[in-house]
Amino acid sequence: MNSALKSMTNETEMLNPEIKTNQHLIALYCGSRFGNNPIYRQTAIELAQGIAEYGFGIVYGGASIGLMGQVADTVIEHGGEVVGVIPEFMLDYEIANNDLTELHIVKNMHERKAIMAERASAFVALPGGFGTFEEILEIATWGQLNQHQKPMMLYNVNGFYDHMIAQLDHAVAEGFIPPQHRAKLIVCHHAEEIYNAIKNLETPKQFVV
Template identity: 45%
Template sequence: MKSLAVFCGSSPGNHPIYMKEARKLGERLAAEGITLVYGGSTVGCMGAVADAALEGGGKVIGVIPKSLKDVEIAHEHLTELHVVNDMHERKALMAEHADGFVALPGGAGTLEEWFEVFTWAQLGYHQKPCALLSIQDYYQPLYSLFDHMIDQGFLKREFKDLVLIEKDSAVLIERIKNYRANYHPKWSERRKK
């Protein structure tokens, strides 16, 4: 594991634990020598994870769309900052630079970014780990939603099993480092007919 894409909020959240844990993840990545790939901002949890990684001597690659450069306040002190045309380019470039993906608490944008790479894993487009750092059980409702999707026949249990979820960043990083893909073709039952 050389690099990890982190999707997270450009907001700090309503509880100081979110910023604290974002910093903790950044510190851990730097200590492990894992390059942080993220959205390129200085604000919210995005800024916290990047600042902590940089302060720890880590490498940080930021990717930010032109339209968000001023809104999300692009970080000018990164190892690399890529300014791209739109969100599609942002996500593609982040995925290209990353050996795995983790979502910290965030809003719709965080979920959209994470779900895209998780969907790619289901389709076999990549075999990189997709993880959730569930600070204060933030992602427990989502994890429960996966069970509902399975019960209703819209998600295979094998795909839920692709998701690594932990409350502690150190434990999560170890699981990501030891991840071995166990890909199950999404449409295998249709090919048999």
């Protein structure tokens, strides 16, 4: 782990020292809205249910609204553990979910992302907006820089990520992304592909530093 990430992680661990989870956690990046097509909500529910039934928990952005709130509620409903991480400034317009295994209220987005990266054993991006795009691409960048070796997936529901996938492949073709790094960001069209990627995880819950 680089020194900046170490510093952020150490600071957030001091602010949030109590860890209550026992399950491997899957980071779910997803929207604070439901989107216009009901398929986004339905597939989020199905994915979250499957994650819990396979014995995993999740770490996510801590809100109670949109797909974010839906996946948290579904995992809890099916017996999984849920860790939410939300910056304090977002509490003005994203209502925090107080029914979680752990809720961490942090200072800023950098701390949020550091905690989520630290606690997750794998990363999955469902449909979402700017924040979702930024989070999965940043974690892919960290993977490219050998800051972790954890599975990273785009859940391409209803072709949502078709254009992003095309752009990534274009960047490979134009010589800006090495093919081996592009290959680390796995495209999944069905939840079963995600379960296959996570069910035999041996990744430690925390980075080894």
